Amino acid sequence: MTAPRPRPVRALLAANLRRLSRDRVGLFFIVVMPLVVTALVGLALGGRAGGTAQVPVGLVVQAHGATAAALVDGLQARPDLEVERVATPEELAVRVKQGSLAAGLILPASLDAEPLPAQLALPFVTTQTGGTATAARTALATVVAQQQALLEATRVARSSGASAEQAEQVVRAALSEQRGVSVSTATSAAGAAAAPQGFAFTAPANLLLFTFINSIAVAGALVETRRLGLSKRMLVSPLRRGRVLCGEAVSRYVVAAAQALLVVLATRFLFGVHWGSPLAVGLLVAAFCLVATGAAVLTGSLLRSGTQASAIGPPLGIILGALGGTLWPAEVNGPVIDGLGHLFPHAWAMDGLLRLSVPGAGVGDVLVPLAVLLAMGATLLALAMVLFGRAMRR
Amino acid sequence: MMPAALTIAAHELRTRTRDGTALLVALVAPVVLASLFSFALGGDDPPLRTDIGVVDAGGARAEELNQAIAASVELRESITVSSYMSGETAREALDRGTVGALIVFADTFQSDLTAGRPADISVSRSATAPLAGIVAQSLADQYATVVDGRATAVRTAILAGLPEDQVQRVRDAGPAAGAGLVLGADVSVGRPVQAASYYGPAMASLFAFFVVGATTRSLLTERRLGTLSRMQSAPISRSAVLTGKGIVAVVLAMTSMSVTWLSSVLLFGADWGDPRAVVLLLLAHALAATAITLLVASRCRTDAQADGCTTVLAFVFAILGGNLVALYDLPEILQRLSLLTPNGWVMSAVSTLTVRQGDLASIALPLAVIMAIAVTTAALAVLGLRRVSTS
Numbered sequence: 001m002t003a004p005r006p007r008p009v010r011a012l013l014a015a016n017l018r019r020l021s022r023d024r025v026g027l028f029f030i031v032v033m034p035l036v037v038t039a040l041v042g043l044a045l046g047g048r049a050g051g052t053a054q055v056p057v058g059l060v061v062q063a064h065g066a067t068a069a070a071l072v073d074g075l076q077a078r079p080d081l082e083v084e085r086v087a088t089p090e091e092l093a094v095r096v097k098q099g100s101l102a103a104g105l106i107l108p109a110s111l112d113a114e115p116l117p118a119q120l121a122l123p124f125v126t127t128q129t130g131g132t133a134t135a136a137r138t139a140l141a142t143v144v145a146q147q148q149a150l151l152e153a154t155r156v157a158r159s160s161g162a163s164a165e166q167a168e169q170v171v172r173a174a175l176s177e178q179r180g181v182s183v184s185t186a187t188s189a190a191g192a193a194a195a196p197q198g199f200a201f202t203a204p205a206n207l208l209l210f211t212f213i214n215s216i217a218v219a220g221a222l223v224e225t226r227r228l229g230l231s232k233r234m235l236v237s238p239l240r241r242g243r244v245l246c247g248e249a250v251s252r253y254v255v256a257a258a259q260a261l262l263v264v265l266a267t268r269f270l271f272g273v274h275w276g277s278p279l280a281v282g283l284l285v286a287a288f289c290l291v292a293t294g295a296a297v298l299t300g301s302l303l304r305s306g307t308q309a310s311a312i313g314p315p316l317g318i319i320l321g322a323l324g325g326t327l328w329p330a331e332v333n334g335p336v337i338d339g340l341g342h343l344f345p346h347a348w349a350m351d352g353l354l355r356l357s358v359p360g361a362g363v364g365d366v367l368v369p370l371a372v373l374l375a376m377g378a379t380l381l382a383l384a385m386v387l388f389g390r391a392m393r394r
Numbered sequence: 395m396m397p398a399a400l401t402i403a404a405h406e407l408r409t410r411t412r413d414g415t416a417l418l419v420a421l422v423a424p425v426v427l428a429s430l431f432s433f434a435l436g437g438d439d440p441p442l443r444t445d446i447g448v449v450d451a452g453g454a455r456a457e458e459l460n461q462a463i464a465a466s467v468e469l470r471e472s473i474t475v476s477s478y479m480s481g482e483t484a485r486e487a488l489d490r491g492t493v494g495a496l497i498v499f500a501d502t503f504q505s506d507l508t509a510g511r512p513a514d515i516s517v518s519r520s521a522t523a524p525l526a527g528i529v530a531q532s533l534a535d536q537y538a539t540v541v542d543g544r545a546t547a548v549r550t551a552i553l554a555g556l557p558e559d560q561v562q563r564v565r566d567a568g569p570a571a572g573a574g575l576v577l578g579a580d581v582s583v584g585r586p587v588q589a590a591s592y593y594g595p596a597m598a599s600l601f602a603f604f605v606v607g608a609t610t611r612s613l614l615t616e617r618r619l620g621t622l623s624r625m626q627s628a629p630i631s632r633s634a635v636l637t638g639k640g641i642v643a644v645v646l647a648m649t650s651m652s653v654t655w656l657s658s659v660l661l662f663g664a665d666w667g668d669p670r671a672v673v674l675l676l677l678a679h680a681l682a683a684t685a686i687t688l689l690v691a692s693r694c695r696t697d698a699q700a701d702g703c704t705t706v707l708a709f710v711f712a713i714l715g716g717n718l719v720a721l722y723d724l725p726e727i728l729q730r731l732s733l734l735t736p737n738g739w740v741m742s743a744v745s746t747l748t749v750r751q752g753d754l755a756s757i758a759l760p761l762a763v764i765m766a767i768a769v770t771t772a773a774l775a776v777l778g779l780r781r782v783s784t785s
Contacts, residue, residue, distance in 0.1 A: 025702025033706075037713060055528065067575075080528045093583040098749045100722035105577075121578030127586040131442035134472050135525040138532035141577045145536050148575040149543030153550045156564055160554035167554075174549035181507075181538035184516045185531060188488050307611075307701055308415045311604065314705065315423035322430040327718075337430070 012247025013254060019221060020255060026218055030259045034210040035266050042199035042271060054082040055136045058092045058104035058125070061085065063111035067147065071107060074143040081139050089125070096125055103136040116151065200274070203267040204353035205326035207260055208288060208346050213317030215256050215292035220309035222248060222300030226391055245297075245385050252296040256289040276356030280363040284352045287373035291345040294380030301387035325350045348372045395637065398630045402638025403645075406609060410646060416608050420650040424601035425657045431597065432590035432662045442472040444526040446533065447484045447493035451501050453477050459497070459533060468580065473529060488518055494526020495519050497534045507541065587748050591665055594658030595744045596717040598651040598676070599737050602683045603708035605650045606643040607701065610687040613639060613779065614697040636779060640684055647680035667747025671754040675743050678764040682736040685772035692778025716741040736764050 020026055059075060061068055075083050084101065086092045092104040104125035110117060122144060126133040153174065157167035225248075264281065267273040275281045303309050321327050323337060324346025341347035352369035355361055363370070410416050448456035456477035463469045476493060478484035487493045496518040500506070506513040517534045519527030544565075551561045613635070616622040622635070655672065658664040666672045687704050694700040712718055714728060715737025721729060722745075732738025743760035746752040 023702075025699070025706055028706055033709065037718075080531060094749055095722075097583050097586055098722060098745065099586055099589075100720070116575065119574040119576070121576050123578050123581045125581045125583060127583055130586075131440055131472075131525050133580075134442045134468065135528040135532075137468055137577065137580075138529045138536075142532045142535045142539065144575055144577050145539045145543075149539055149546060151575060152543060153546045156547050156550045156556070157554045159560075160551075160556050162554060170553050171546070171550055174546050174553055177549060178542065178545055180542045180545070181513045181515060183531075183534045183538050184514065186516065186518050187527075188485070188518055188520045306698065307608075310701055310705060311415050311419050311608070314604075314709075315419060315427070315601075319423070319426055319430065322427065327431075 008243045009247040009250055012244065013251050016221065016248070016251035017254070020218065023218075023221075026214070029210070029217065030214050030255070031262065034206045034259070034263050035270075037210070038199065038202045038206040038263070038267060039271070042202040054080060055102045055132055055139065056082045056084060056100065057136050057140065058084050058086040058095055058101040060087070060089050060092050060104065060106045062109045063107050065112040067116070067151070068107045068111045070150070071111075071143060071147050074146055075105070075140070078139055078143060081136070089123075092125055096127055102126075102130075102132040103140075105140055199267060199271040200357060201329060203263065203271065203273040203275075204350060204357070205321070207263040207267075207285070208324070208349050208353075209317060209321040209326045210263070211256050211260050211289060212292045212295065212320065212346070213313050214259060215252060215289075215296040216299050216313035216317060217310045218252065218255060219296040219299040219303075219313075220306030222252075222297065222388075223303050223309055224306040226300065227305065245389055248300070248388070249293055249297055249381065249385065253289055253293040256292045256296075257286065260285045260289055274357055274359075275353070276358070277362045280356050280361070280366055281353065283363065284349060284356065284366055284370055284373065287370055287377055288345060288349040290377030291373055291380060294377055294382075294384050297384035297388050298380060301384060301391040320344050320346050323347065345373055345376050348376075395631055395634045398634035399637040399641065402630075402635055403641040406612065406639055406642040407645070409612070410609060410642065413608075416605075416646075419601065419608070420605045420646055421653050423604075424597045424650060424654045427601075428590070428594045428597040428654050428658055429661055431593035432588070432658060432664070442525055442529070444472065444494035444523065444529065445474045445476050445492070446526065446530050447476050447478050447487055447496045449478045449481050449484045449496060449498040450503075451479070451499070452504075453479070455499055455503075455537070459537070462533075462536075485518065488520055491520070491522060494523035495530030497530055497537075513541075588662060588664055590658045590662035591748045592720060592741075592744065594654055594662075594664050595666060596712075596741060598654040599679055599683075599715070599740045600708065600712040600717040601650055601654070602647040602679055603687065603704060603711065605647045606680070606684045607687045607690075607704035607708070609639055609643040609646065610684065610691045611697045611700045611704065613688075613691050614694060614700050618697065632779070636688070636776065640688070643684040643687070644677075644680045647683055648676060651676045651680065665748060666744065667751070668753050671743075671747055671752070671757055674754065674761060675740060675747075675757060675764075678761050678768065679736055679740050682764050682768040682771070685768045685770075685775055686736070688775035688779065689771045692775050711735040711737045714738060721745070733763075736767050739763050739767075 057075075059072065061072060072083075075081060086095060086101075086104065089106055092101070092106070095101045096104050106123040106125065108120075108123070110120060124137060124140065126137075150171065153171045154167050157170040158164070162170060264275055264285070268275060299309055299312070303312070318327070323341035324344055325338075325341060326346055338347070348369040352366040352373075355365050355369075446459075448459060450456050456475050460475045463473050463475065476487075478487070478496075481498060484493070484496050484498070488496050498516045498518065500514040500516075503513045503515070515534050515538060517527070517531050519530065547567075548561065548565050551564045556564075613622070655666060655676075658666075686707065687700075690703045690707060691700045694703055714732045715721070715735040716724060716732055717737055721732060721738065721741050724732070732741070739760040743757040746756050746760075750756070
């Protein structure tokens with residue numbers, strides 16, 4: 001009876017996966033952390049799988065009459081504003097200065113005066129004339145103008161001698177007869193990928209961030225394999241060095257790909273994230289996993305201890321992630337950081353994934369990022385394999 | 395005890411400073427990340443400079459909008475209006491980014507108004523220029539309000555039974571008549587707090603855990619290598635070992651956080667607040683981080699396990715404590731949970747020092763809570779570590 005044919009790659013894969021399954025901390029970082037961070041940061045960024053951004057404004061309400069109530073309703077109905085009630089003008093000033101609110105509006109007690117003063121200016125609180133504050137101002141001014149128009153109509157009705165209730169009825173009747181001007185809104189599809197919101201941003205961002213970090217961190221096992229002499233013992237057996245190297249690389253790749261798949265599926269079903277064409281996303285993520293695998297094997301060849309890998313992995317991954325637009329939207333980065341970021345894989349992968357999130361995008365739209373990632377991955381992996389091969393013999 | 399503790403501390407310090415990875419984690423990583431966060435998220439909110447395209451057959455409405463913007467002190471430096479005769483040309487300009495948004499008046503707008511039919515304005519926004527979209531939407535809504543407001547006032551005058559001459563006066567008065575409810579001029583509250591003044595302390599407090607973790611983990615490494623047993627065969631108390639390691643952990647954490655502080659001040663002109671208060675806050679956090687990682691080490695069997703647990707804890711505390719996402723941007727429930735972490739109290743104290751210009755007395759509560767965390771976890775750690783050193 002002939003002996004079964006050795007399958008070193010499969011055996012190494014199975015051994016490494018068994019080893020990983022016993023590492024609870026590693027599994028926590030692979031399975032739990034990406035989803036938790038995606039959820040938390042996604043909620044902080046708006047908590048939606050898409051949609052337009054709102055400008056956060058604070059509102060201090062010191063009046064209690066109908067005019068104030070109508071202004072509050074009008075502001076809260078404004079789709080471009082996220083209105084937060086604040087207790088005092090002092091607290092509003094702190095919140096605006098801190099940056100948690102773009103601007104603020106105070107509805108003073110004089111709004112309850114009957115009749116209203118001839119000119120009543122509502123205080124608009126801001127730090128300086130920044131773009132967000134300017135946009136907030138125009139939106140607030142619209143609501144104030146709408147209320148002013150109603151007040152003017154009411155004044156006209158009262159000038160006929162009508163009581164307050166009668167004037168209100170007349171104004172309501174006038175509004176109901178009016179055809180008026182209707183304003184509709186549409187968003188251009190061009191550039192839609194450049195400004196994802198909420199989970200639509202954090203899902204791809206954290207997929208890339210944690211795939212890379214965890215690949216580097218689990219490379220510690222590779223270092224230990226070397227340090228304990230297991231690699232040398234494997235070379236004593238009748239196995240070609242290439243097969244051993246391949247087995248180690250495939251193990252890392254499978255873990256990276258499995259984690260990426262988990263994040264894609266979990267965010268799709270838990271947060272409703274639209275990733276785009278499955279083929280294109282699959283190819284792009286597979287290419288990024290190749291890069292992460294190369295980085296893992298390179299780490300395994302260069303470091304002296306497993307703890308070094310787990311110490312370096314998170315900071316390195318976070319720095320590359322920051323440069324690549326995974327910690328905050330890339331349009332926040334200036335040209336310098338953006339240029340620097342594109343020396344590394346995260347920026348290319350993020351560009352590709354965001355482009356694919358636009359409906360109708362396919363493989364053809366991400367050929368450049370895909371090609372760059374494949375080239376980076378192949379180069380890194382080839383270099384890593386050469387260095388790891390040498391390290392194994394030391 | 396102290397001479398022995400200091401000897402152990404000196405040896406530990408030499409070991410840590412010879413480890414390149416430790417220096418990378420303690421000095422380089424927090425500075426680089428704090429700088430990245432500050433560079434990307436910091437700086438003032440740049441003034442808005444955008445062009446809004448208006449599609450209007452006659453061109454008169456673009457001119458009306460231009461005049462309204464020119465009359466506004468707050469808007470005239472930020473917004474310009476370009477008139478387009480053709481919708482297609484305007485949409486190409488929007489797609490190219492030449493204009494930030496479009497306001498399109500229907501071709502039959504004027505005739506519809508005159509005939510009392512609904513008149514349409516459509517606003518086209520671009521995802522790449524959200525602020526321009528908000529401005530365009532507001533300008534379109536305000537234009538509609540002016541037109542409708544005038545019509546409502548006239549209709550009200552008629553329904554109220556006012557004589558024809560008064561109705562005509564209402565018709566002629568226009569939108570500026572009557573009680574003037576307006577948005578006031580800007581009330582400035584001063585310069586905004588820089589991102590560097592938030593993310594500098596945030597990165598410092600996050601990396602403090604990684605820095606102290608390496609030292610506290612070394613207790614388990616020494617147990618594994620047998621040096622801990624050899625130390626105990628000498629006349630060295632267990633307290634001396636713990637004290638020596640603790641001193642190094644705190645010194646390294648303070649060094650790391652101070653370097654991050656200095657770099658954010660020099661590179662970004664960040665202001666972390668009253669220096670005395672900042673020093674005490676960082677010291678309290680270093681003590682708490684050391685005590686917590688010692689507690690973790692006392693509960694783990696191996697140094698690798700302690701390493702992993704410390705990393706998990708550091709990240710969880712960082713997320714809950716507002717180190718990665720600003721505390722005030724977190725959902726309400728997480729802001730409450732942040733109070734369970736020393737990081738959350740540090741960032742809350744930082745806000746008091748930077749935004750409210752507080753002094754040492756104003757952060758007495760956060761300091762007290764962080765110290766209480768440090769003392770409690772240290773006591774638990776010492777109890778647990780007695781078991782470590784004797785096993």
